[in-house]
Amino acid sequence: CSDETTAISDTGTVLTFYTPFSFKVTEVRASLTTTSSSGTPTIDINDGATTILSTKITIDPGDLISTDSATQPVIDDPDLADEAKITIDVDVTGTDATGLKVYIIGYRVAH
Secondary structure, X not given: OOOOOOOXXXXXXXXXXXXXXXXXXXXXXXXXXXOOOOOOOEEEEEEXXXXXXXXXXXXXXXXXXXXXXXOOOEEOOOEEOOOOXXXXXXXXXXXXXXXXXXXXXXXXXXX
C-alpha cells in the first residue's frame, strides 16, 4: 500500500482491487517496514463505499505489526462478493511510518 522508504503522508484511498471470487474475511492485519515515531497509523478496508470494520486496524507507535496493538480490529461485514471493489484507506498516517502492507485473511466461499 506504500513504498518501503517514503514516509506515509497521504490519507485516503491508497489501493483499489477487485475480489476474484466470493470471500469470507476471518482476520485482518497490517504491517510497516519502519515504525511510526508518534501517532497511530490507522487503516480502513472498504467494500464499495462501506467499511467492513467496526474497529479499524491500528499500529501503535513503535510497533511494526497490528497484532501487537492495544486495540485490535473488529470485522463487522465479513462477506465479500465476487468482484467486490475493495479499497484500502489510510485514515491516520502516523509520523515517519513506511512500507504499509495490509493482509485480508479468510477463505473462498463456494457458490
